[in-house]
Amino acid sequence: MKNYFVVVDKRDFKKMDKLHSNEKIWAFSEKDNKEFSKIKKNNIVFFGKEGLESWQMIMKVSKKK
Secondary structure: OOOOEEOOOOOHHHHHOOOOOOOOOOOHHHHHHHOOOOOOOOOOEEEOOOOOOOOEEEEOOOOOO
C-alpha cells in the first residue's frame, strides 16, 4: 500500500465538495495520466486545498475507472 498526496488548486476545490455521497470521483487531465496510472486499489490518497496546512479528505482507493 502506498500513500499519495494531492494539493488541489483553489479553483478546483469546490468541485470536490459536490461529490456523490457513495462515490468519490477524482478527475485527471491528460498531463496527470502518468501519475494517475501509479495509483492502485487500496492505496491511500490525501487531498489538501492549496494554501492550507491540513488534509481535507483522506480516501482509500477501492477501484479506478
